[in-house]
Amino acid sequence: MAKAEFDVPELQEYVDVPEVEEGTMAHVKSFVVTKPEHNTDLGFPGELVEDWHDKALEKLDDLRGRYRSLQVFLDACVKCGSCTDKCQYFLSTKDPKNMPVGRQDLLRKVYRRYFTFAGKYFPKLVGAEDLTRETLDDWYNYYHQCSQCRRCSVFCPYGIDTAEISMAAREILDSIGYGQKYCNEIIAKVHKIGNNLGLPGPAIENTLEGLEEDMVDDFGVEVKFPLDVKGAEVLLVTPSADFFVEPHVDGLIGYGKVFHEAGISWTMSTTASEAGNFGMFIGSYENMRRVALRVREAALELGVKRIVFGECGHAWRVAYAFLNTLAGPFDFLDPDYPVPQHICEFTDDLIKEGRLNLDKSQNDDMVLTFHDSCNVARATRMGDKPGGQFEIPRNVIKAVCNNYVDMHQDTIGEKTFCCGGGGGLLTDDLMETRVNGAVPRMTALQNAMNEKGVTHMAAICAICKSQFTKVLPYFGMEMDQIVSVHQLVGNALILTTQKSEGDDEEQENDD
Amino acid sequence: MSFFFALLFILASLVFVVGLTLKIIQYAKTPVPLKIVTTPAPVTKSGVVLRMFREVVFFESLFKSTKWTWIFSWVFHMALLLVLIRHLRYFIEPDAVPAVVWTLIELVQPFGMYAGFGMVLGLVGLFLRRVLVDRVRYISAPSDYLMLLMLGFIGFSGLMMTFVVHTDIVAIKQFFTFNGGQLPADFPLIIHLSLVALLMLIFPFSKLLHVPGIFFSPTRNQVDNPREKRHIVPWAKALEEEQN
Numbered sequence: 001m002a003k004a005e006f007d008v009p010e011l012q013e014y015v016d017v018p019e020v021e022e023g024t025m026a027h028v029k030s031f032v033v034t035k036p037e038h039n040t041d042l043g044f045p046g047e048l049v050e051d052w053h054d055k056a057l058e059k060l061d062d063l064r065g066r067y068r069s070l071q072v073f074l075d076a077c078v079k080c081g082s083c084t085d086k087c088q089y090f091l092s093t094k095d096p097k098n099m100p101v102g103r104q105d106l107l108r109k110v111y112r113r114y115f116t117f118a119g120k121y122f123p124k125l126v127g128a129e130d131l132t133r134e135t136l137d138d139w140y141n142y143y144h145q146c147s148q149c150r151r152c153s154v155f156c157p158y159g160i161d162t163a164e165i166s167m168a169a170r171e172i173l174d175s176i177g178y179g180q181k182y183c184n185e186i187i188a189k190v191h192k193i194g195n196n197l198g199l200p201g202p203a204i205e206n207t208l209e210g211l212e213e214d215m216v217d218d219f220g221v222e223v224k225f226p227l228d229v230k231g232a233e234v235l236l237v238t239p240s241a242d243f244f245v246e247p248h249v250d251g252l253i254g255y256g257k258v259f260h261e262a263g264i265s266w267t268m269s270t271t272a273s274e275a276g277n278f279g280m281f282i283g284s285y286e287n288m289r290r291v292a293l294r295v296r297e298a299a300l301e302l303g304v305k306r307i308v309f310g311e312c313g314h315a316w317r318v319a320y321a322f323l324n325t326l327a328g329p330f331d332f333l334d335p336d337y338p339v340p341q342h343i344c345e346f347t348d349d350l351i352k353e354g355r356l357n358l359d360k361s362q363n364d365d366m367v368l369t370f371h372d373s374c375n376v377a378r379a380t381r382m383g384d385k386p387g388g389q390f391e392i393p394r395n396v397i398k399a400v401c402n403n404y405v406d407m408h409q410d411t412i413g414e415k416t417f418c419c420g421g422g423g424g425l426l427t428d429d430l431m432e433t434r435v436n437g438a439v440p441r442m443t444a445l446q447n448a449m450n451e452k453g454v455t456h457m458a459a460i461c462a463i464c465k466s467q468f469t470k471v472l473p474y475f476g477m478e479m480d481q482i483v484s485v486h487q488l489v490g491n492a493l494i495l496t497t498q499k500s501e502g503d504d505e506e507q508e509n510d511d
Numbered sequence: 512m513s514f515f516f517a518l519l520f521i522l523a524s525l526v527f528v529v530g531l532t533l534k535i536i537q538y539a540k541t542p543v544p545l546k547i548v549t550t551p552a553p554v555t556k557s558g559v560v561l562r563m564f565r566e567v568v569f570f571e572s573l574f575k576s577t578k579w580t581w582i583f584s585w586v587f588h589m590a591l592l593l594v595l596i597r598h599l600r601y602f603i604e605p606d607a608v609p610a611v612v613w614t615l616i617e618l619v620q621p622f623g624m625y626a627g628f629g630m631v632l633g634l635v636g637l638f639l640r641r642v643l644v645d646r647v648r649y650i651s652a653p654s655d656y657l658m659l660l661m662l663g664f665i666g667f668s669g670l671m672m673t674f675v676v677h678t679d680i681v682a683i684k685q686f687f688t689f690n691g692g693q694l695p696a697d698f699p700l701i702i703h704l705s706l707v708a709l710l711m712l713i714f715p716f717s718k719l720l721h722v723p724g725i726f727f728s729p730t731r732n733q734v735d736n737p738r739e740k741r742h743i744v745p746w747a748k749a750l751e752e753e754q755n
């Protein structure tokens with residue numbers, strides 16, 4: 001068990017809807033930006049401005065004029081309560097401001113007070129409130145306890161999406177110089193260096209060379225991990241975590257093997273060495289666009305014909321749903337393929353075409369289940385049919401391993417629970433929120449382990465993988481129970497030239 | 512009294528129509544810069560029409576979420592619809608509309624009469640839920656209770672007229688079709704009409720904006736085709752041109 005400065009919730013058989021208990025998470029405050037340049041690099045004031053009150057209202061007014069979602073969502077809520085038991089953060093913290101509508105109301109009450117007739121003249125009647133320093137701090141604390149996972153929006157009769165509200169709130173906070181350290185520091189890094197982890201080009205090159213050597217040592221095959229290769233067919237854009245930590249890097253090895261076997265030339269790029277786009281988390285169109293444009297630049301620079309994204313949830317949302325808007329049109333790419341493609345779509349096609357030689361038994365040491373990442377599940381698609389985002393990753397997993405079972409129906413697919421660390425919360429200063437937010441997923445996993453003998457959970461999101469690696473031990477599980485989907489693919493994939501020599505070698509090395 | 516109600520209803524109608532129109536214009540004019548549809552979502556326009564139909568008529572998402580709220584809410588809304596269709600006969604002459612429409616209005620009459628009970632029942636359920644479930648109580652402002660009470664009393668006073676103390680429908684119809692009738696001075700009718708006027712007055716300023724809102728909700732009404740078709744709004748386009 002990891003040590004914690006807070007009470008780690010104990011997993012029960014079910015996640016019961018708790019009675020509300022006000023203020024249980026009011027003390028959780030993600031670190032605020034301390035170095036002004038982390039704000040100014042993003043185009044925001046370096047620190048909280050003096051006239052924040054008026055500036056915040058101005059920004060709110062500006063945003064509701066530019067985003068229909070915000071305007072309609074602020075107006076339309078009837079407080080029916082449908083969303084109140086849907087958020088993973090509420091379910092285990094009991095804090096009513098972590099209920100989707102409770103979270104939204106922090107902004108809505110201010111909107112009503114200053115921008116609606118009823119709120120201006122009858123504030124008490126309609127629950128409208130002045131914007132005070134207290135409310136501002138509530139915004140900061142609670143909008144940074146929302147992983148923007150959109151689970152609530154599935155259940156709202158009007159599709160009100162708390163993610164939209166929390167993005168708007170974060171943009172307002174940024175616009176008055178009250179930004180969150182974690183997100184803003186990372187975005188500043190992407191703008192400067194090219195990826196979230198701040199890995200410079202040579203470091204990436206080093207890692208990739210190392211991987212190539214490992215391939216030769218392990219399989220006797222020259223599997224390449226190309227970087228900045230002009231004229232390659234495919235540009236692979238993947239989260240930078242794939243370059244250096246387990247289990248992410250095993251996923252990267254998987255991609256490499258797949259490309260190798262498919263015989264499709266590919267490359268990664270130092271310009272676009274990051275699939276993630278935290279611009280989305282802070283709701284800033286401008287920053288999101290700036291980050292997204294690197295992908296376009298890299299594709300043009302390298303003269304590729306296709307763009308494929310690696311395993312990352314919010315990155316896939318930005319890629320699938322926003323990239324064409326932010327950095328399109330992509331008419332210079334091969335029109336026969338969707339732009340961009342998900343690596344799972346790519347691999348799934350190859351499997352269907354029978355172009356990969358797979359030995360499922362290589363994964364026989366595991367009984368697998370799959371965690372649907374929230375952004376993939378509720379904000380994107382794979383393939384050409386609705387719901388392909390659920391089927392395609394499962395098809396891939398089932399094609400490469402013998403033992404697969406799903407977790408409880410209410411915790412997968414469009415109803416999937418967030419890992420607890422998405423949306424810009426993947427920072428140690430939010431550990432209490434993250435551990436609590438993981439409870440519904442951990443409960444479902446534990447049940448699957450007890451009832452169906454599940455040993456490992458696969459995911460296609462860098463944030464999910466990092467989050468689970470960190471929180472699994474809090475619940476008495478092992479951190480390596482979380483695996484990459486393409487790690488499984490990599491395990492099962494028999495490399496062509498490996499067959500002749502590899503077969504005997506395999507026998508010798510068998511343990 | 513008739514004079515007072517005439518004024519009140521002219522004012523209420525004006526506020527209702529103008530207010531609602533302005534809101535609809537505001538929603539329609541506000542851009543949607545990004546594709547944010549909640550997936551899995553239809554990939555064609557006709558698919559979206561179907562999805563919206565299921566949301567508006569069956570409250571599909573609410574059904575997925577909580578069966579109790581759904582039951583009360585759906586009974587309330589469907590009963591309300593029947594009641595409102597039945598009410599049309601107070602405002603239109605049979606020969607002013609196509610025969611089918613009138614037949615429909617006539618057809619609904621018996622159902623509409625009893626639908627009033629459904630409406631009140633649904634409202635009672637929703638009210639109890641608001642009072643009894645601590646999560647819903649926490650998010651409720653006074654206006655949320657009052658809205659239900661108001662609708663409840665409209666229904667109750669209407670039912671009183673229909674089943675207990677009948678009122679002079681012909682006179683009411685004459686009044687509302689500008690044929691110079693005097694409103695009967697019946698207590699339930701006064702309550703009924705005052706609250707209905709209030710309902711119309713607050714409509715554009717309250718959560719009743721969920722009615723136009725649902726049709727404008729981007730997470731429900733967008734087609735899921737961002738890769739196939741580039742989506743860009745004027746302000747985003749301007750930003751793009753400014754920076755390129």
Ligand code: HEM
Pocket residue numbers: 078079080157158566567568570573580583584585588637638641655658659662719721722725
């Ligand atoms: C397009 C037509 C409409 C649709 C699709 C619709 C849909 C909904 C839905 C899904 C809810 C949430 C569930 C609930 O709390 O009951 C709701 C609530 C509500 N609706 Fe509607 N509605 C429509 C028209 C109306 C109209 C015309 C009125 C009143 C004149 C109305 C009054 C209400 C009220 C008062 C609530 C809140 C109930 C509560 O407090 O729990 N609705 N509506």
Ligand code: HEM
Pocket residue numbers: 591594597598601623624625626627628630662665666667668669670671672673674677678680683687703707
């Ligand atoms: C100016 C508008 C309205 C007028 C003149 C009006 C008038 C009436 C009258 C005269 C009755 C009695 C019918 C009878 O004796 O058979 C009635 C019943 C009723 N009214 Fe209204 N009403 C109006 C608006 C509304 C609205 C907006 C609602 C709902 C929100 C409503 C709900 C009801 C209900 C539930 C009943 C009882 C069931 C029925 O007979 O349909 N009324 N109304």
